Amino acid sequence: MPLFWLILIVLVIAAVGYMLGRSRALANAGGDSRELHSLPSYYGWNVALKAMVPTFVLLIVWLLVQPLYVNSVISGMIPANVIDDGSSRGLVMAEVRRAANGLDNAVAQGVMDEEFARNARADFTDVSQVLKDAGQIVTTEVTQPVLRAAQRYRIVNATGYQIMSIVAVVLALAGTLFALRETRALFRARNVVELGIHALLVGAASIAVLTTVGILLSLVFNTWEFFKLYPASDFFFGLNWAPSFSGRGGSSDLGVLPLLWGTFYISIVALAVAVPIGLFAAIYLSEYASPRIRSIAKPLLEILAGIPTIVYGLFALLTVGPLLLKVFGNEGLGWMQAGTAVMTAGLVMGIMLIPFVSSLSDDIINAVPQAMRDGSYGLGATQSETIRQVVIPAALPGIVGAILLAASRAIGETMIVVLGAGAAARLSLNPFEAMTTVTAKIVSQLTGDADFASPEALVAFALGMTLFVLTLCLNIIALYIVRKYREQYE
């Protein structure tokens, strides 16, 4: 991997620069480090940073920009008549990339020589057969325009990477030389290095903002694409969810309401399990339990929060589902048809949320000042009366915040519903029926083999957007409530 070596070379240049910078500064000061403005290592770091930072920034930017540039150049090369009906430029480009990859790998394996990979013509030799023989994935016959584009793609890409390597090494050397030139005994190396590190710290902190921007951009752009193909009103108010599998669009019903209903129904069942259990557990742990019981029961309950959701999903699918089916199925009460149902997913999700509710409520109940309890006891109230009439009302905003956070968890939960809730989207009140959720459909729409540009795949981004907005609102409200409440007693 040339990139790996390139990074290594830059690091070596930086390391050499460090040594040179350090010794040059010391030499300048006549070997007496007291004559220097900064500690000797700062002169070294100054050189190393000036060699590394610009080079790595350049590498990252280059690696991001080059594919875009190459794509636009190559896709301009593809004649319009190659693109058949029902296909798109993007699909042909994917084909080109696959062919180019195949050629690369074939050359690497030694099946093909570079000469053949560069100049072979699909109308003379059967390139697709050669590629297949080399164990490369070739979906369709490689036609001449595609092959030409693929060859050009390889050449442009390879040249781009060559230029990048040269520029990177030159930049690293230039940075080193520049930094060495300015290295003198009175050079304020520490200040410069600290300024640089400060900038790096700011950059690291901005990654959180970048992530949010990335999420928003990827959701907004694709949702926009989706709404160009499918009317927004049908998406938001449609009562029917029935994507077609042809990938051609037009015949699909993509209404979000059944999915939202499924999501809310499952979340309500989950909260109906988690809130009473979690709340009472929190009350018992903070008000009644002896320190010993508390130190055992609290971590045990919190284990439930540390278990990965895939485990809960499997638990729902293989343990809880069959168990419920035995009780409520045709052999029992006859309410349930299959193991995957709202009840199954809701119950298991509720178990997952218990520690979430209990830990947060526990913290909040503990934050209620002891003076309020003492006042209540002084008036002759029993402990439970104190809890019900003084502690809980005082802690209520915080508890509501905790429940909202748990609700946002429930809405965004994926694995339990993918495995436990079923795949049919319906608007029904029966909790023993299979229903599906927004998250489960995001997974199924994006892991199927629908074309990426079809509304059937793009709808997943609109669903993701809905989910993101929903959970964001819940989180903001919850955090606001919790924060406001905390200020009250501190």
Added chain:
Amino acid sequence: MTDASMDNPPPARARSLRQADANTRRRNAAEKRFRAYGMVAILTGLFFLTVLFVSIIRSGAPAFTRTVVNVEFTLTQDQMDAAESELFKTKAYSNLFIAALQGKLEERGMSVEFDEAAIERLLGKVGGTLRAHYKEFPDDVGKPVPFELAASSRVDGYYKGRVNRETLQDSRFLQLSDLDLVDALEEAQIIKQAFSWTFITGADSGVDNPGGAGIGAAVVGSFFMMLVVLVLSLPIGVAASIYLEEFAPQNRFTDLIEVNISNLAAVPSIVFGILGLAVFIQFMHLPQSAPLVGGLVLSLMTLPTIIISTRASLKAVPPSIRDAALGVGASKMQAVFHHVLPLAAPGILTGTIIGLAQALGETAPLLLIGMVGFVARGYPDGFVAGFTEPNSAMPAQIYTWAARADASFYEKAWGGIIILLAFLLTMNIIAIILRRRFERRW
């Protein structure tokens, strides 16, 4: 004053403290009930925990064993020459094996009728295995060689209770008469359960071979992913925390970052999957289902966790340390990097391990970047290839098995969960030990 009270004695008490009246009894009963609710809630929670673990262990344990047939087999040079001269060489070998097996059963005074087809249903293509062995080790000819042959997944299922005589329907995979043979072999102690290393070290198998499926390749995939997460999210997370905790001025930009971090911590994981799909795969054309992409997505997810715990441990270092450092002439940067950071390191490490454990079990984002449904048939060849070659990861592998139609994969999925939980447990225990050992209270 006293006189007044003497003159007006209090009205005779209608109630006595010694005797609880109805109202007190009611209130005391309510108190007891309330307490009981709390107890019940905790016990319910613990009950769920127990059920979860019991069902994991009960259903997962069989994945670690497999049914094998142990036969000591001797091949003479003549037999080998005769077999090699025949047209169907492997058939000749399996005939020899059948004769040997029959001999073993007769030694113990049992006689069961079986033919080559039955052996193939039970053990697969025995002849080929034997021939391959003798081709590889020609010295073994003439010596007794103990062979351990894996039984087919249906026979395995018969042992583990998935298949029984009542529900079995004769098919080309297993017939009722084969079970008689299995019972006879068991009585002769030829067939038995053995620990299955294939499950721990092996790679995934195709949909038709549950017996050969292993989680080893997925563990390697997860390992490379965690490496990416560690290398990216630890330095970036620590740098971001240092900035926010030690250097950030009170302004709008800082507020924006703070709000972003607390929101990112609560964004559903599947949204990160969408981000990964759109940015890393659609936009940057990184290879699908590569641990590199999975690691990038999980790094972004883990960052808020690491930032939050790092900030907490930086905050726990008392200001006097910084003041002392500044007082002897250190710059602010030196105070932070030379004094505060080393003192906060155990807390940062603990937070990082917990963040990694979270990332290790995360599944939903991996579904979207194509790590599911991919049959990881082997280990990556080499260190760099480990990042870029398609591979699976532990939770994705478990999901793949759970989604397969054949019920014998479920056992593998549970087994995979045991391994995943073992990793998580180890990481959490390390975190707890680190915290216990190095935590300082100021």
